[in-house]
Amino acid sequence: MGFHTFDPEKAAKLEDAGRYRYVSREELLARLDLGADETVADLGSGTGFYTDDVADFGEASNVGVYAVDMQDAMHDYYREKGVPENVALVTATIDDLPFDDDELDAAFSTMTFHEFASEDALAEVGRVLRPDGRLVVADWSADGRGESGPPVEERYDLETARELLTAAGFEVESGRERPETFVLVARR
Numbered sequence: 805m806g807f808h809t810f811d812p813e814k815a816a817k818l819e820d821a822g823r824y825r826y827v828s829r830e831e832l833l834a835r836l837d838l839g840a841d842e843t844v845a846d847l848g849s850g851t852g853f854y855t856d857d858v859a860d861f862g863e864a865s866n867v868g869v870y871a872v873d874m875q876d877a878m879h880d881y882y883r884e885k886g887v888p889e890n891v892a893l894v895t896a897t898i899d900d901l902p903f904d905d906d907e908l909d910a911a912f913s914t915m916t917f918h919e920f921a922s923e924d925a926l927a928e929v930g931r932v933l934r935p936d937g938r939l940v941v942a943d944w945s946a947d948g949r950g951e952s953g954p955p956v957e958e959r960y961d962l963e964t965a966r967e968l969l970t971a972a973g974f975e976v977e978s979g980r981e982r983p984e985t986f987v988l989v990a991r992r
């Protein structure tokens with residue numbers, strides 16, 4: 805399952821700092837809780853708006869970041885913007901990731917879960933995360949107001965996201981519904 809894929813022609817919209825109204829850099833970094841030398845993947849990285857925040861924070865502690873997106877046009881936008889040294893661009897779909905078993909310490913996905921959340925994709929994320937590895941998901945909620953983001957009928961709510969992740973073998977250790985979005989932290 806998964807709803808429509810983001811249109812690369814609208815890529816510039818993803819660079820709007822007003823997006824922090826819904827998911828801030830601070831909350832993303834706090835929930836990821838990265839340690840030194842860890843490897844993390846941004847699943848559905850788009851223009852790298854949030855990838856940059858994680859890369860910037862992790863640079864001093866030798867954190868490596870994979871920016872994973874299935875659309876080369878999104879990576880092209882990111883390249884033009886400038887890709888930090890500790891970010892590697894990966895063109896792949898989330899249900900077929902070019903990583904070894906247990907390779908990642910953590911992964912995150914912002915505003916994209918509704919586009920990729922199939923059984924195969926979640927199983928694949930579980931395969932590449934190490935045991936106890938963290939997955940942080942922030943996305944538009946089906947319980948939201950619909951004032952911004954995709955139509956509410958193209959979204960999941962927190963409980964459905966929890967069920968999908970639990971069925972894929974994750975343990976959801978925290979989750980919150982907010983006015984327009986949900987955020988959760990799961991462990992493999």
Ligand SMILES: C[S@@+](CC[C@H](N)C(=O)[O-])C[C@H]1O[C@@H](n2cnc3c(N)ncnc32)[C@H](O)[C@@H]1O
Nearest residue numbers: 810848849850853873874875897898914919920
């Ligand atoms: C709404 S954009 C969000 C981008 C970024 N996470 C952000 O918050 O700025 C969703 C991105 O996920 C990518 N995407 C959607 N489904 C995907 C999949 N199954 N595998 C890889 N990338 C995917 C799209 O190409 C698009 O660039």
